[in-house]
Amino acid sequence: MPNTISAGDTAWLLMSAALVMLMTPALGFFYGGLVRRKNVLATIMHSFFILALISVQWVLWGYTLAFGPDHGGLIGGLDWLALRGVGQDPGPYAPTVPHEAYMVFQMMFAVITPALITGAFAERKRFKAFVVFTLLWATFVYDPVAHWVWGGGWLGQLGALDFAGGTVVHITSGVSALVAALVLGRRVGFGRDAMDPHDATMTVLGASLLWFGWFGFNAGSAITAGGLAANAFVVTNTAAAMAALTWMTVSWLHKGAPSVLGAAAGAVAGLVAITPASGYVDVSASILIGLGAGIFCYTAIQLTKRLKVDDALDVFGVHGVGGAWGALATGIFATVAINSGAKDGLAYGNPGQLGIQAIAVAASIVYSAVMTFVILKLIDVFVGLRVPENEEVLGLDASQHREAAYQI
C-alpha cells in the first residue's frame, strides 16, 4: 500500500488538536469568571478534570464506539478498543494523515462537549455526581451521536451536514444542560440574592482563548491543509465577530449599556452557530449566521430567565439554540461552490437539505434530552446530585475541594 500521508495535512491536524485542547481550560476560565468567588475553583475544576477523564475514556472505549466499524447505523463496534489497530497508517476517515492523528483530533471534541454542560449545574452539583455523570454521558450520549453523524451512522447516511459539531457537540450539550438545570433545580437564593460574575476579566480572557482555539475546531475539521480549511477559518472569524457586534447592540438597546460580557457571550454564540456550517458556506452567509446567533441566542436567554430556569451560565441559550440555528442555517446556506463533496441548501435550490438538517436537529435534541434525564435520575438515586444546602451556601471550593481560589 503506497504511503499517502501528507506532512502538511498531518501538521495542521495535530496543531488543530492542540488548539481545540486549549478550548477546554479556556471554557473553565470563561465559566469561572461568571460564578461567585466561592465557586470559581470548583467551576474551573469541572473543565480541567474532564480534560483528563475523557482523554482516558476516549482511548479506551470512546473512540471505537464513535468511529469504529458501523453496527446498524447506531454505534461503532469494539474493534478499536484501547486503540487496537489505530496506528501511524491512515484510517478510513482521513487518507492523508495517521489514524492516530485523526483520533486525537476527535478526542478534543469529545473532551470539550461534556465540559460545556457544566455551566448549567454550576455552584450546586456534587463533585462525585459530576464525575459519574460525565463518564456516563460521554459513553451513552456523545459517542453514539458522534457515530450517527460522523462515524458512518444513520444521520450521516441520510445526508445530514455537520462540519464541526453543531448537532454532535452543541445541540447535545445545550439540550442536556437545560435538562440538568431542570432536574437539579435552582440554586439557593436564585432570584433573591445577587449572583453576579465575580471576575468579568477572566470571562473575557476565556472567551478570547475560545475564539482562538475555535480555528482548530472548525478549520481543522477540513482534515486537510488547503482551501477548505482557509474558508472555514475565514467564516468562523466573521461569524464570531458579527455575533459579538449583534449581541452587544441588542443588549445595549435592551438594557441601556454596551455589555462587555455580552460581547464575549455573543462571540461564543457566533462560533457555536458557524460550527456546523463552516465547511459549506461562504463569507456572506457567515455574516447572516452571526447576525442570527446574536439575536436568537440573546432572546433565548431572556426567555429562560423569564421562565426562572436556573441554567446558571446560559449553556442552553448559547449552545442549544446556537447549535440548532447553525445546523438549520447549514441547510439554508450550504453550497457546493465551497465544498464540492457536500450539497446545496435551500438558498441554492435544494429545500430537501433543510428538511434533513431538521431531522438531525430533532433526533439529537430528543435523544440527548431523554438520555440525560435518565442518567441524572439514576445518579440522584445512587450518588445524590446536589450538595447539601449549607455546603452550597458555603461554596463548592471549600465544601467539595477544601481550597480557596483567592487569599485576598
Next chain:
Amino acid sequence: MEILAFASFAVLVVAWLVAPSRGDVIVVSRAAEDRKAA
C-alpha cells in the same frame, strides 16, 4: 497489556465512587473565624 490499562482506569473509577464526598467544612469555617478574630 490492554487488560491492565482497563483495570487501572477501573480502579480509579471505583476509588471515586467510594471516596469521601463531604469536604471538611468545619475546618474551613474555623479557619475563617480564626482569621476574623485575628
